[in-house]
Amino acid sequence: MSIQSNLNTIKATLPEHVTLVAVSKTKPVSDLMQAYEAGQRIFGENKIQEMTEKWEQMPKDIQWHMIGHVQSNKVKFMAPYVTLIHGVDSLKLLQEINKQALKNNRVIDCLLQVYIAEEESKFGLDENELNELLTSVEFKNLKNIRILGLMGMATFTENQNQIKKEFTHLKSIFDSIQKQQIVDLKTISMGMSGDYQLAITCGSTMVRIGSSIFGGR
Numbered sequence: 001m002s003i004q005s006n007l008n009t010i011k012a013t014l015p016e017h018v019t020l021v022a023v024s025k026t027k028p029v030s031d032l033m034q035a036y037e038a039g040q041r042i043f044g045e046n047k048i049q050e051m052t053e054k055w056e057q058m059p060k061d062i063q064w065h066m067i068g069h070v071q072s073n074k075v076k077f078m079a080p081y082v083t084l085i086h087g088v089d090s091l092k093l094l095q096e097i098n099k100q101a102l103k104n105n106r107v108i109d110c111l112l113q114v115y116i117a118e119e120e121s122k123f124g125l126d127e128n129e130l131n132e133l134l135t136s137v138e139f140k141n142l143k144n145i146r147i148l149g150l151m152g153m154a155t156f157t158e159n160q161n162q163i164k165k166e167f168t169h170l171k172s173i174f175d176s177i178q179k180q181q182i183v184d185l186k187t188i189s190m191g192m193s194g195d196y197q198l199a200i201t202c203g204s205t206m207v208r209i210g211s212s213i214f215g216g217r
Contacts, residue, residue: 001118002034002077002208003031003034003035003213003214003215004034004035004037004038004086004215006212006214006215007022007038007039007040007042007213008038010140010209010212010213011206012155013020014195014200014207017204017205018041018053018200018205018206018207019187019207020040020042020206020207021037021042021043021044021065021067021189021206021207021208022040022042022043022044022208022209022210022213022214023043023044023045023046023064023174023192023208023209023210023213024043024045024054024210024212024214025044025046025047025050025068025210026046026050026068027133027214029054029057029058030040030104032054033058033060035177036058036059036062036211041062041063042063042083042104043062043063043064043065044065044066044067044208044210045064045065045066045067045068045084046066046067046068046069047068048066048070048074048075048077048078049074049077050104051064051076051078051082051141052077055081060199061203063083063084064081064082064088065082065083065085066078066082066084066085066086066087067085067208068084068087069120069123069170069210070085070087070088070093070157072092072093072096073182075093075096075097075100076100076103077151079100079101079103079104079106079108080104080106081095082085082108083109084110084111085097085108085109085110085111085150085207086111086113086151086189086208087111087113087123087124087151088111088112088113089112089113089123089124089125090125091133091136091138091139094139094142094145095138095142096143096146097144098111098144098145099143099144101145102143102144103172106143106144107144107145107146107192108146108197109141109142109145109146110145110146110147110148110204111128111148111149111150111151111175111187111189112125112133112147112149112150112151113125113132113150113152113153114126114127114130114143114149114150114152114169114170114173115152116153116154116166116169116170117152117154117155117156117166118130118155118162119155119156124152127173129148130150130177132145133162133183134147134177134182134183135182137149147183147185148185148186148187149174149185149186149187149188149189149206150173150174150177150185150187150188150189151188151190151191152166152167152170152188152189152190153167153192154166154167154195154198154199160195163195163198165205166190166197166204167190167195167199167202168201168202168203169188170188170202171188171202171203174188174203186205187205188204188205188206189204189206189207189208190202190204190206191196191204191207191208191210192206192207192209192210193209193211193212196208196209207217
């Protein structure tokens with residue numbers, strides 16, 4: 001199957017309100033261009049250096065999403081162009097993004113990563129840390145970032161009930177923040193190649209799909 005037909009097959013299954021991020025990490029520009037020519041404009045990368053190299057080479061109407069864990073000292077390299085940073089998991093990181101956005105005269109959109117999995121290796125804020133961050137004075141002083149929503153990664157397991165429980169948990173945190181009117185959230189980014197359809201039924205509005213489009217790594 002070609003990248004183009006993979007992409008069309010997946011797009012045909014997505015409801016209109018769900019945004020597709022084509023996860024293009026480790027893939028060559030030629031593969032990304034096939035997806036671009038098929039109409040895809042949102043690409044997700046997990047390494048800032050690789051994303052920057054692709055940004056330099058590719059058309060400028062592409063939206064670049066940083067989906068990997070972000071180190072504060074690398075933020076400056078993507079600040080001129082990044083569209084959305086998915087994995088923001090600390091106030092310190094938000095402050096650095098705000099600082100670099102200000103230098104570039106931009107407001108950078110971010111998603112706060114919430115820890116929902118039962119694995120030790122995943123990054124993210126727990127529910128209490130999330131509420132503390134959103135209600136803090138320091139957060140309210142950040143004028144060059146905008147929190148669009150939340151992101152979460154389910155446990156890597158075959159157990160669909162567990163994955164569903166974790167996705168539903170993230171949706172309930174999202175709803176609770178909305179109800180309290182702490183910030184106006186629009187996006188829930190959850191679901192990847194193996195579980196995106198389940199994620200959508202649990203309320204996801206943004207899915208990150210790589211191997212089902214570009215093939216395995």
